Amino acid sequence: MKHLAPRCAICGIGELKPQRRTDEVSTMELLIEVSALAAEDAGLSPAEIDGLLVGPQVGETPQHVPATVAEYFGMQPTMSNVIDLGGASGPGMIWRAAGAIAAGQCETVLCVLGNHRNEDPPFAKNRNPIREFDVPFGASGANPSYALLMQAHMAAFDCRPEDYAAIAAGSRANAQLNPDAIFYGKPASVDEVLASPVVASPLHLFEIVMPVAGGDAVIVTTAERAAKGPHKPVELWGAGEKITHRAVSQAPDLTSGPLKPSIARALHQAGMEARDIDFLSLYDCYTIMVAATIEDAGLCAPGEFGDWLNDNGGMGPDAHQPINTHGGQLGFGQPDLAGGMTHVVEAVRQLRGDTPNRQIRNCMSALITGNGATMSEAVALVLGVEG
Amino acid sequence: MNIEKLAGISVPGPTIIPLTKPFWASAETGVLTTQKCGTCGTRVFYPRGRCPVCWSDALDWVTVSGVARLKSFSEVWKPGNEGWIPATPYVVGLVTLEEGPTLLSTILCDQVPQIGATLHFVPFNIGGRVLPCFHNFTEEEAKDMADQGKDGWAGVVNGKPKIGDAIERKRTTRMEDIHAFTEMTGDRNPVHYDEALAKKTPFGKLIVQGGVTTGMLNACVAEDLPGPGTVFLNTNLNFLKAVGVGEDLTARVEIETVRDDKPICKLKVRIVDSAGDPCVEGEATTYTMALEGL
Ligand SMILES: [Zn+2]
Numbered sequence: 001m002k003h004l005a006p007r008c009a010i011c012g013i014g015e016l017k018p019q020r021r022t023d024e025v026s027t028m029e030l031l032i033e034v035s036a037l038a039a040e041d042a043g044l045s046p047a048e049i050d051g052l053l054v055g056p057q058v059g060e061t062p063q064h065v066p067a068t069v070a071e072y073f074g075m076q077p078t079m080s081n082v083i084d085l086g087g088a089s090g091p092g093m094i095w096r097a098a099g100a101i102a103a104g105q106c107e108t109v110l111c112v113l114g115n116h117r118n119e120d121p122p123f124a125k126n127r128n129p130i131r132e133f134d135v136p137f138g139a140s141g142a143n144p145s146y147a148l149l150m151q152a153h154m155a156a157f158d159c160r161p162e163d164y165a166a167i168a169a170g171s172r173a174n175a176q177l178n179p180d181a182i183f184y185g186k187p188a189s190v191d192e193v194l195a196s197p198v199v200a201s202p203l204h205l206f207e208i209v210m211p212v213a214g215g216d217a218v219i220v221t222t223a224e225r226a227a228k229g230p231h232k233p234v235e236l237w238g239a240g241e242k243i244t245h246r247a248v249s250q251a252p253d254l255t256s257g258p259l260k261p262s263i264a265r266a267l268h269q270a271g272m273e274a275r276d277i278d279f280l281s282l283y284d285c286y287t288i289m290v291a292a293t294i295e296d297a298g299l300c301a302p303g304e305f306g307d308w309l310n311d312n313g314g315m316g317p318d319a320h321q322p323i324n325t326h327g328g329q330l331g332f333g334q335p336d337l338a339g340g341m342t343h344v345v346e347a348v349r350q351l352r353g354d355t356p357n358r359q360i361r362n363c364m365s366a367l368i369t370g371n372g373a374t375m376s377e378a379v380a381l382v383l384g385v386e387g
Numbered sequence: 388m389n390i391e392k393l394a395g396i397s398v399p400g401p402t403i404i405p406l407t408k409p410f411w412a413s414a415e416t417g418v419l420t421t422q423k424c425g426t427c428g429t430r431v432f433y434p435r436g437r438c439p440v441c442w443s444d445a446l447d448w449v450t451v452s453g454v455a456r457l458k459s460f461s462e463v464w465k466p467g468n469e470g471w472i473p474a475t476p477y478v479v480g481l482v483t484l485e486e487g488p489t490l491l492s493t494i495l496c497d498q499v500p501q502i503g504a505t506l507h508f509v510p511f512n513i514g515g516r517v518l519p520c521f522h523n524f525t526e527e528e529a530k531d532m533a534d535q536g537k538d539g540w541a542g543v544v545n546g547k548p549k550i551g552d553a554i555e556r557k558r559t560t561r562m563e564d565i566h567a568f569t570e571m572t573g574d575r576n577p578v579h580y581d582e583a584l585a586k587k588t589p590f591g592k593l594i595v596q597g598g599v600t601t602g603m604l605n606a607c608v609a610e611d612l613p614g615p616g617t618v619f620l621n622t623n624l625n626f627l628k629a630v631g632v633g634e635d636l637t638a639r640v641e642i643e644t645v646r647d648d649k650p651i652c653k654l655k656v657r658i659v660d661s662a663g664d665p666c667v668e669g670e671a672t673t674y675t676m677a678l679e680g681l
Contacts, residue, residue: 023405024404024405025404025405025406026404026406026436028435028436029406029435029436030436032435032436032437032442033436033437033444035442036437036442036444039442045441046439046440046441046442071439072435072439073439073442074438074439074440074442125402126402127402127404129433131399131402132401132402132403132404132407132433133401133433133490133491134491135399135468136398136399136400136401136513136516136518137479137491137492137493137513137518137520138398138463138466138468138471138474138477138479138493138513139463139467139479139491140466140467140468140471141467141468142467143463143465143467144461144463144467144479147461147463148459148460148461148479148480148481149459151459151460151461151502152458152459152481152502155459155502197464197465198462198464199463199464199465200461200462200463200464200465201461201462201463201464201476201499202461203461247433247491248481248491249481249489249490249491250489254458254459254481
């Protein structure tokens with residue numbers, strides 16, 4: 001008999017004895033307890049698990065749930081997600097795990113759900129490790145984390161503030177070609193970027209994205225159906241994903257992130273080298289993010305992004321490998337989580353070949369990166385069109 | 388950086404749970420700790436339910452030296468939380484303990500530090516809570532700093548108590564106590580007045596109102612320890628045995644913890660009868676106002 005579902009098997013199970021009440025335990029304590037039981041049952045060590053599917057953790061950890069759980073567990077999964085399907089979440093995890101394994105993104109997926117019954121209702125205040133161990137010392141929000149990453153990068157490789165500022169200036173320059181960009185009509189030179197107020201040293205205001213309202217959507221379908229549509233189909237050629245941590249204090253490396261293996265996997269799946277990609281659509285919440293991504297993609301040695309950008313001829317549509325032609329989020333604005341999708345949408349426009357004002361000549365392939373939390377959640381895609 | 392502003396800012400404190408409490412409680416007293424895995428030897432920070440390397444639950448608390456290296460830092464001019472604005476610019480840093488783990492903390496310094504600088508742990512008052520911070524001052528400067536602004540007991544009549552300090556007060560209950568308490572509160576419960584009825588209850592006798600008994604604790608903290616100016620912030624009492632009229636009671640309070648930054652104590656409290664049986668047992672938190680110089 002032929003089965004249509006991806007082939008997979010369940011090799012371990014764990015379960016906690018139900019309790020009517022719990023006393024100030026964190027959800028994380030319960031999740032790792034039951035996961036350890038399942039790993040023991042499967043005869044697996046934690047290091048042999050490379051996929052993670054978890055449920056939402058209302059209140060306790062509002063965002064970045066897989067990274068928060070993975071960090072607590074000491075895992076660095078190459079596939080992870082929150083499955084938010086109420087009572088169907090458990091079964092929903094099982095087929096997604098199989099799908100992810102069939103897609104070649106991981107081998108062994110931990111699917112885990114759990115809840116406490118503390119006196120405080122689960123809708124009580126945010127109380128994950130960052131809230132407990134970072135916020136009380138004055139490190140609220142993303143700015144201090146990226147400032148710490150940038151300071152470490154600058155010190156490790158003796159990079160100059162101008163090198164990072166050039167990324168903000170290049171993004172603003174690209175935004176002048178996109179009337180939708182929030183900074184359309186508002187270019188900024190390297191000097192102007194460096195003259196903008198320091199928010200958290202060494203980050204200047206213009207090196208940080210501007211939050212905006214917005215939205216982005218993408219529809220994925222089969223190659224056959226896409227071929228019948230009105231546009232040239234843009235194909236997925238490769239993908240890679242990795243989570244290494246959640247809090248910046250737990251980062252295994254401050255100057256290189258999980259995009260490095262993610263990009264390597266995506267390029268490998270696409271059968272390409274980074275230097276052969278026609279368009280770089282790189283996640284840019286801060287200037288340091290673009291710098292680190294250029295280096296993690298292997299386009300230059302660590303610390304040499306400044307020289308590489310110069311040799312590349314900047315970031316515009318006429319550059320050797322154009323970067324973030326829509327202005328990037330630094331020039332376009334960051335519509336919250338949709339900000340990451342703007343890099344996909346711009347890549348599709350460029351690959352279709354009909355981008356007004358800023359079309360790259362002969363654009364056949366694009367590398368898209370997404371980044372979350374403190375340079376800790378990474379996804380890379382290679383999209384392309386057949387010549 | 389505005390170190391002297393840190394004590395007075397109003398900012399969110401740590402969201403402590405039983406699992407993480409040993410870290411914070413010990414840091415507050417000047418001892419920095421991390422967990423250590425008894426199975427694989429990993430030093431674990433932040434505290435977890437299981438070791439993040441081998442998922443063993445054999446985690447012990449161990450003391451670390453408090454000597455660390457600055458891995459990275461940022462001088463924050465526009466904080467994410469508004470409460471920090473009075474202290475700007477302040478420095479946050481990633482601090483790698485010589486034992487291995489890295490943590491994020493507030494860095495106490497006169498000038499912006501260098502990556503790689505050696506830092507030392509110091510418990511420091513941020514927003515009224517003593518938190519584990521790190522500094523790059525000399526030993527002498529650090530000592531001044533630790534003393535500075537931290538004496539929450541200045542001006543308190545009896546001074547700062549020590550952990551383990553204890554006192555007792557004795558008193559014999561009287562029928563007049565019951566009348567006085569009724570006068571005060573309107574509590575005219577028949578178990579305090581109707582001897583025939585009271586004899587048929589599980590008490591077997593007339594008993595005094597609970598407030599008559601626990602009132603001895605008010606006298607203890609206000610008269611003796613911590614002394615004049617003291618009020619209760621919280622009491623948590625278990626009434627274990629009823630107290631009759633003509634009973635010889637002994638009330639005892641003992642200091643369990645004392646805060647440095649504020650005149651706040653936690654006390655163990657206990658009242659026993661002439662048979663030595665505990666009638667009331669529990670805990671109390673007190674605040675002692677500075678009355679000197681008023
Ligand atoms: Zn271990």
